[in-house]
Amino acid sequence: MLNDKIFNDMITKFITTNYPVSRIKSEGRFKRAIIIDGEQPYILNDKSSVFRVKARLLKILLIVFDCDVNLANELISKSINI
DSSP states (O other): OOHHHHHHHHHHHHHHSSEEEEEEEEEEEEEEEEETTTOOOOOOOOOHHHHHHHHHHHHHHHHHOOOOOOHHHOOOOOOOOO
């Protein structure tokens, strides 16, 4: 059980450190956004961009950590607060 907690904490730390949620000015207002691999920022204000962010992060976590899809989805949602 302790190993699961350490593993979950490691994944959460990986997400929050490498892909932090920041504020980007868009159309005169600051909006929450995340930048993945130096590409265009994904603004987290609609369902389609949230879905794309989750899909990209899920793909990354499955490659790096080889974890369960449900666990990865849960930790992504928790880490970026969506």
